[in-house]
Amino acid sequence: MGRYVIRRVLQFIPTVLGTMFLLHYLTSLGIQLTGNPVRALFGDRTPTPAMMAALSERLNLNDPCLTQTGNPCIGLFGERLVNIAQWDFGISLTGQREVTDIIGAALPYTIRIALIGFVFEAFVGILAGVLAGLRSGGFLDYFVKISTTLIIAVPIFVLGIVIREFVAVKFGNQLRADPNFPEIISRGFLAAGYKPDYPWASLFIPGLVLGATSLAVTARLTRTSMVENVRADYVRTARAKGLMPRRITGVHTLRNSLIPVVTSLGVDLGVLMGGAVVTETIFNVPGIGRVAAQSARTGDASVVIGIVTLAALIFLVANLLVDILYAVLDPRIRYE
């Protein structure tokens, strides 16, 4: 077991370095192809060369390799790694803030919305999947199948905007008009976006939207897994032994069916934390997804690299934990 974990952790290092280099190369290439992003800060007003030079130097964008298209800027990458090892991710293009500060400020919101989405997804998803799986081919099965597929099929931005406009604004305004209605619901849970006065409640709807797509995945996976296990030999044996059907479902089938679901959920938590770009934008959640999307658009390389590296790290750690968990649950994996 210990050796397995050590092997996995060692594999981890080249992956993280590879991800960082990929991002570094992409953003460098972006600057080489589209020009110095500092220029865009000045818009229609042409800056003096002195101004451009001073800002470029401050932002570490004055390396000559950034003008040679295709140059991977290995030197710059090395510099970046050394800095990152000292917990210095550089400063942002707009506002010139420390990237670590930016991420530190944004992360709590992302953690909150991801947790809400995760709980929703796990709870409702598993419940729907189990119900569908037990009566495979029945009405509930079809209902769950069609409704979850529909959720996957609707683009998330359409879903988010429709919910914001109709549930939070329209329906919420009806409730807000009634002074006797509890404010925590009318102004908190039904807020039109993130609201500092209600740090958790106002993230409820965005969290549900975020969890909705993964909910469909969880439900379908649970269903498939249930269906398989219901027909497994050990269930047949249990039934032959005359065990109560409730006990067979509750203890044997469910527990075994949930192994793949739990692992998938673990990976999902990593994915959710990786930044909900669209949901955070629509519901004005100041999390890392919103910041990353803005930065990618303005060519803010250090912020993008910082955030995406972090997201990748979270994903990889989640994956690692899940794999270890899997190895604990299923001894065959260890000897692969």
Next chain:
Amino acid sequence: MKVRRSATIAVATAMTMLAVAACSSSETPTDTKTSGAGAAAGQKGGDLRIYATEPAFLLPTAGDDMPSINVIRQLYRGLVKYNAETGEAEMDLAESIESSDQKNWTVKLKTGYTFENGEPVNADAFIRAWNYAAYSPNAQNNAYFMSRIAGIDEMSSSDPDGDGPKEAPEPKAKELSGLKKVSDTEFTVELKDPFAGFPVTMGYSGFFPMADACLKDTKACNETPIGNGPYKIEGAWEHNVGITLVRSDTWKGDANDAMADKLSYRIFADDNAGYAAYQAGEIDVMEAVPSARYKEAKAQYGDTLFEAPGDTFTYVGLPLYRDEFKDKRVRQALALSIDRQPIIDAVFDGRFTAATGFVSPTFDGFRPDVCQYCKADPAKAKQLLDEAGGWKGDKLVLWGNAGVGHEKWLQAVGDQIKAALGIDYEIRVNLQFPEYLATADAKKFTGPFRLGWGPDYPVIETYLKPLYGTGGSSNNSTYTNPEFDKLITEGDSAASVEEAIAKYQAAEDILGEDMPVIPMWFGKVAALYSTNVDKFVFNKISDVEYGKITLKQK
């Protein structure tokens, strides 16, 4: 005066980030918590909740975008302010700003003003702020605005080999030679060239004073500003979330500059999300309605929608460095084939005013119909083109920057030109903003190009010299006309602003004939406020006066 460059980008970006409109019921968002019956008008108090986007900086010398300036104006005050009703410049912290030759100016200060930390607002407070802004290694965005002051050239240095390995040398001077302290309440400013509009420009936030403690640690001062204005910051700037200001106890100026107890700026990344928050009653003032929601907002919240002409200018530049655009009759013909109003109505829901000249309708010195080629007349257009010997180029290439929806109206422009003159066109909108601007700087456009302009100060010269003066900083058409340059110089050194305006107007007339660019339209202000607001105050020069807005009191 204001700089809109980032705001222009933001508005444009908003056009790609669209949202579903709400249902048709017409209730105005009300917040039962703060609105109440029997309200007395014009009273102090309350919490004004403001829609905002993330400022770049809260340091006066660095913040040059609208979101920054909106906050800085409440935290800091300068020599001059603009009258909320007329927009005219009035003395604020200055007692007087005078000059006999429009080149050497003497500034006298009122006494008794202090910063939040107790430091006095004296001559040093201004001189140190301006020096800090001008010194190029400080990389302050508002260095640009110091460029009229004598000694600016010694304050900046450029890299000898561009992006090469050599570092830029230290600038020769650390202080502007044009700034001289006379006493604590008096200093003199020497300009490089005479400029009659100098006092008027002093209301721009880039000229606001800064405390010594602030310059000692600008990073901290950016997060928790040490201001001298009617409001002070509560806590610190909560990035991407909000900024809260409360009334300052040290403000000695007009007590009516701080009506609400509290200004709560809530920061949004997407204006449609902000509009949803307004609809849900979470916002009291939204300075700019998303353009695509304008029609809907007008229908639903018409009573609390404030509209006024704006000053952002959109134009289609013509590359005079290319042969096919050298004949002014060709340029006139192109301008005559465009019918602006249908484009404004269809693509922008009427959010713009069709341009009939080169300066904003909100400015002193504006005259309608300066540009006789700015209305559609396809027959005359065809005739002018024929006189010029027809179109000599290939397909007309219309340029715009990518990803912000310019292609929509450029396509309409192309269609109109094709219909009037029979010139086929293609649209090139694949360059992102940095590369697009670099292409403009390098003069490499192969056809008409879209660009915008926001005024730097409330003198019409701001629309003329930088854009069309020989070697002007943003003269992307490479237009040059000695007569035009002469009139601008005469205007700059005129004895009074009125005389100056007459010269500038004569210069504008030359543009109306030469057509170096095709003026398209000027922005319109459309601000929404909630029913909690008792009196909404808009300043045509410095925008929404958040401090002067009163809330209905319970």
Next chain:
Amino acid sequence: MSDLIPSATSDEPALQSSSSEGAGATGGTASLWSDARKQLIRNPIFVISSLYILVVSSMALFPGLWTDQDPRNCIISQSRKPPQDGHPFGFNILGCDYYSHAIYGAQPSLSIAIGATVGIVLIGGTLGLLAGFYGGWVDTIISRVVDIFLSLPFLLGALVFLTVVKVQNILTITMVLVILGWTTIARVMRGAVLSAKNLDYVLAARSLGAGNLRIMLRHILPNAIAPVTVLATIALGSFVAAEATLTFLGVGLQPPEESWGIMITDHQVYFLEAPWLLIFPTTLLIGTVLSFILMGDALRDALDPKMR
């Protein structure tokens, strides 16, 4: 914002088991497929989905069959006029016929989806086959590369890639989708190959002197076709939706190109005023995505003997 191919990854365990099952029934590949065909024809969901896809594909291939209007012929005074005789979908912002736009919009959307799916099957399939078959250092390198690309969040990754390439056309968007999407196929392929590699008939073929290439193509690959087909079908749907989302984020196709994603993104603000501008393209898009996913589901059920 979740995986690129959510339903695909989720069902992976099921797929893997199905592939090993298929491998067990060696030589029965043909009958597996013919059985599946029989079952699929009787499945109403599969039939309806296929018909829908057929209709949409004909829009993409032969727009002339559906409309004789030119979508680029616009009259600005007709801006946002509602559906009317001869113009069943009304007019868009610039006053172009919206129905012909919707018809012509099918082509870019489907081209991207099909191109990207072919891409991930070729690249992911090849790399997964090599990794599973050769094992050792080949497997190590390919698996680490898979990890790297898998660790990039899909939308953030796409944002970074597309802002870098700056030219956002059908080709570049397809390429980015391939770059971020091939890993799923590679993993499934690798798993299927691993489980088939040491089966008796493969060992037998090897002992008879068959070369690596022959073993890979003739004996191992057929085992992986079923799970990969299912995944690819579902990926088709995901890619149609992904195109729209990328457009919403401002890194998708750019007008004057017309795609369903552009139509949805451009007109959603006018939902109240002119709801048809949002409803028509959204319905077409959701129908397509739904059809592909349901087809994939039906395929999986049909190809998995355990499900019978």
